Amino acid sequence: MKRSLGRVVVAAGMGLVLAGAVAACGTDDKEAGGGGDSATTADCSAYEQYGDLSGKSVTVYTTFVDTEGASYEESFKPFAACTGLTVKYEGSKSLTADVLGRIEAGAVADIVAFPQPGLLQQAVATGKVLPVPAAVAQNVDQYWTASWRNYGSVGGTLYAAPLGASVKSLVWYSPSAFTQYGYEVPQTWDDLLTLTADIAADGQAKPWCAGIADGDATGWVATDWVEDMVLRSAGPQAYDQWVNHEIRFNDPKIVDSLKEMSKILRNDSYVNAGIGDIVSIAATPWTDAGTPILDGQCFLHRQASFYGGNFAAENADVGENGDIWAFYLPSSDPSSKPILGAGDFVAAFADRPEVVAFQTFLSSPEWANEKAKVTDGGWTTANNGLVKSNLKSAVDQLAYGLLADPSAEFRFDGSDLMPAVVGSDAFWKQMTAYFAEVKPEQDVADAIEAAWPKD
Amino acid sequence: MDELLLHPTTAGGKLLLMIIAIALFALVMALVLILADRPRRRPRWVTAAVFLFPALALVAFGLIYPALVTIRNSFFDQTSDDFVGLKNFGFILRDPEFLTTLRNTVAWVVLVPLLSTVIGLVYAVLVDRAKVEKFAKTLIFLPMAISMVGASIIWKFVYDNRVGALSRAYVTVAGWFGSEDAQAPYWLIDAPWNTFFLMVVMIWIQAGFAMTVLSASIKAIPDDIIEAARLDGVTGIKMFRHVTVPMIRPSLVVVLTTVAMTALKAFDIVRTMQGRLYHASVVANDFYTWSFNNNDKGVGAALAVLLFVIVVPVIAYNVRQLKLTEDIR
Amino acid sequence: MTAARIAGPAKNNQPAKTKPGDGSREDGIVQNGGPRQRLGRRAARARRVLTSSAASTIAICVGVLWSVPTFGLLVTSFRGSVQDIRTTGWWEALKPSNWGGFSLDHYGTVLSGTGTANLADYFVNSIVMTLPAVVIPIFLALLAAYAFAWIPFRGSNILFVGIFALQVVPIQVAMVPLLTQYVNLGLNSSFWVLWLSHAMFGLPLAIFLLHNFMKEIPRSLVEAARVDGAGHVTTFFRIILPLMVPAIASFAIFQFLWVWNDLLVALAFGGNTPDLAPITARLSDMAGSLGSRWHLLAAGAFVSTIVPMGVFLALQRYFVRGLLAGSVKG
Secondary structure, X not given: OHHHHHHHHHHHHHHXXXXXXXXXXXXXXXXXXXXXXXXXXXXXXXXXXXXXXXXXXXXXXXXXXXXXXXXXXXXHHHHHHHHOOEEEEEEOOOHHHHXXXXXXXXXXXXXXXXXXXXXXXXXXXXXXXXXXXXXXXXXXXXXXXXXXXXXXXXXOEEOEEEEEEEEOOEEEEOHHHHHHHOOOOOOOHHHHHHHHHHHHHHOOOEEEOOOOEEOEOOOHHHHHHHHHHHHHHOOHHHHHHHHOOOOOOOOHHHHHHHHHHHHHHOOOOOOOOOOOOOHHHHHOEHHXXXXXXXXXXXXXXXXXXXXXXXXXXXXXXXXXOOOEEEEEOOOOOOOOOEEXXXXXXXXXXXXOHHHHHHHHHHOOHHHHHHHHHHOOOXXXXXXXXXOHXXXXXXXXXXXXXXXXXXXXXXXXXHHHHOOHHHHHHHHHHHHHHHHHOOOOHHHHHHHHHHHOOOO | OHHHHHOOOOHHHHHHXXXXXXXXXXXXXXXXXXXXXXXXXXXXXXXXXXXXXXXXXXXXXXXXXXXXXXXXXXXXXXXXXXXXXXXXXXXXXXXXXXXXXXXXXHHHHHHHHHHHHHHHHHHHHHHOOOOOHHHHHHHHHHHHHOOHHHHHHHHHHHHOOOOOHHHHHHHHHHHHOOOOOOOOOOOOOOOOHHHHHHHHHHHHHHHHHHHHXXXXXXXXXXXXXXXXXXXXXXXXXHHHHHHHHHHOHHHHHHHHXXXXXXXXXXXXXXXXXXXXXXXXXXXXXXXXXXXXXOOOHHHHHHHHHHHHHHOHHHHHHHHHHHHHHHHHO | OHHHHHHOOXXXXXXXXXXXXXXXXXXXXXXXXXXXHHHHHHHHHHHHHHHHHHHHHHHHHXXXXXXXXXXXXXXXXXXXXXXXXXXXXXHHHHXXXXXXXXXXXXXXXXXXXXXXXXXXXHHHHHHHHHHHHHHHHHHHHHHHHHHHHXXXXXXXXXXXXXHHHHHHOOHHHHHHHHHHHHHHHOOOOOHHHHHHHHHHHHHHHHHHHHHHHHHOOOHHHHHHHHHOOOOHHHHHHHHHHHHOHHHHHHHHHHHHHHHHHOOHHHHHHHOOOOOOOOHHHHHHHHOOOOOOOHHHHHHHHHHHXXXXXHHHHHHHOXXXXXXXXXXXXX
């Protein structure tokens, strides 16, 4: 016995030494990498208004991890360097599941970036979210439109300033393939249907590719499709009523929009390139769904601006004359230009001066431009103080242009505004059934309507 | 002090804190036990209390108290403010999908433990004292060591329609039978079979657990008994049925129970592998959805309470087994 | 005794065990080693060799079938082209013409990490989080299991059943109540709450499992020690603990695995920061919100599995027959 115990101790000791050695090397690397910080040479004049915050610290909690998270941390550096503030950043993909519990337990960060207005509303209902300070409200009024202010407000009070944004009404295509086969970017919904029929008739490949699988969030891709269709087929006014439940989910207008969508997504000769039949849309991860365009296995894929990051990861050249580019999903009536988008919102749970200062910074054009400069792609904002050319990716610039387009009618992602039990449960489930079981449109809409909370 | 004992930031600091914590734990336990042993003639219940108290205190704090809160919440509204009686339970029972969910849950709780245990047991017996024992056991154990994230990718590469091994095997076999352009089914979409394919993943993981525990138990069977049986001419299947299984019966009960509890609580396989619906949900998955996605604490808690109720037969079975072994002892 | 020692390892020298069902109780250590018995044993061994080769073959077949899915992932983690991973089965990579496609790139990416995150930090966090979270519940559970098995007291059975039934409580229901208490204590976001939480969640199963093994220790051994005047604490350390080594090893493996592979508890009570988060959190982040990164997940899964596999292999040697006898002697 003694012998084996001794061996365990020795083994454990060796493990510790090894771990210590690994950690020591790791620390060295970090220090070496952390040098050459651009912020030390940056101009601090823009940050003078925030005063001296040395010795103070602020905690930030977001959903952004890995390279995305790193770009956020990078964007805080000039502020931290000039004011002396320490920003403690935490990114977690489980924020939506954890944040309300943390609020209830009193363990929430000073500043939280909410990925959906619906979740923000639930957080505000706990009474722990503080209304934004005056300086933030001023920034929001100055740099964002009234509707964006509205998404960050609950009951008329502004609780959260918008942070990032994305445009969802985009169709990805390959400019070179379009040139090769003589296809043109469609200007109306009918053009798009004609184009689809032409591609199918030419028989090179199925026109569309789609995929809605995303682990336990499976279905959101399809809800975006539906929202875009409601905006185009029923119009922005009906869209607002639908989101606010002023018309029922199984209203004929909504069911008709679903049927319009079925013209493409439930036509076996239009989907699902190189992957399978209609049912395969339910099984295909959304991250894998668009890339067949690059292999010439399909021609069209409707997905948000942030999908550019996925193409970039495949080493594709994203650009108007590159391998892959996106066009605006046209509406039936060319005079109206509805745009579906989404974004995240920053709320504070503390009002210490350093928290207020940092919150103000996040709502300023300084931060937006700083963030643009350190992000490779997949990020934009509706902050009109952003200088477009600071965005590195062409598609982010396209998205920013659409967000800033005065003729466009912007609408926020409806499933993010609906009650969670619909917007991120029943709607997702039923859209999955729409593909997996080819469930009739009317039944899909009826089932979602039945799940809407009754009060 | 804060840096040292609460929030170390360097690797050295963290390892030091870990050593301090273990040393502190050892010290406290030593003190308590020395005190407990001091006067020899001390009422038995005092000794029992000293042995039990640390574990009971932690369990009461970490599990009993939350379980009671959950039971309370199941009778309250979604923010746990107003008493609503049985409304949450009524809501669950009225859901047309709920019967399917319940059926799936029962399938999980019955089939997963049975199959995992049978496979684990047979395997443990087969490799016992074999030359390749360690290697063979490692193969079955490996799935246990791979995290859930790893397991879900592994099975994506089995069930995927294009790049999945099972789909390819299906197409190949169909080819032998003359079906030239057979298409593999959507393993995780076509109900009700998708529940079975999800259970396979759980069995794949849990068989390693069953095998490890049962193997340790088989090794504890005294050689004399085996030898005596052999001298009586008992071998092979008979040995397995009449000697091995009765001897490790308590361990079998433990393994069956533990795997049943794990299967009852498991929602991550269902959740991450098949996403939404397809009629493969289980109660634990609904519990998670209502608690953390729909943020309705009332319905979420009511579903958790249903989990507690479903486990009652398992508890009853264990009490019976416990009584049986008590009688033998 | 002497004959037995010459004939083979200590494993021949076993204390007798109560046979279930016959209700009789044998005391002490059986003296074995008569010449007839030895002959019989030799014959049995010969038979065993024959059956074991057939058994091994079947076992290996099952083992291979069990490993095919994992093997697929292993192959995938070495496939260089992300597009190939997405569009063709992993078995395609095994064709000799495709061997050129293998690369270590994905492992390189996983190990180097991105941004400010350094994989070594997370690795240290995992170790610091895991060791106390294994040691504490095992020791506490051994004490409790001993009490249930060997200290008769009123209500012992009810209490035992109650504790094992707690296994059914989903950890998720404990999140908010526990976090609230930790905040009140000022302990949240520290290793202390991670250790505490893992200990709490691991205890019911630990007590259940260890109690089962504890009960199998011959009553005669414990009673002999008690007659000699040993208190419960002495009996626990001198008699029980050495005999429990295989059981402790098997539970230690599982507790180690659960804590090492845990993501839920670490994120809920610690948070996803380089100061506290374990390696699983890092790998899960690497899967990212952008792009499908099966290749990184595949490589990451193997990187994080190396340590638990090492622990399994290291502890597996305690699952040996005869330990019981050896320790009684020593």
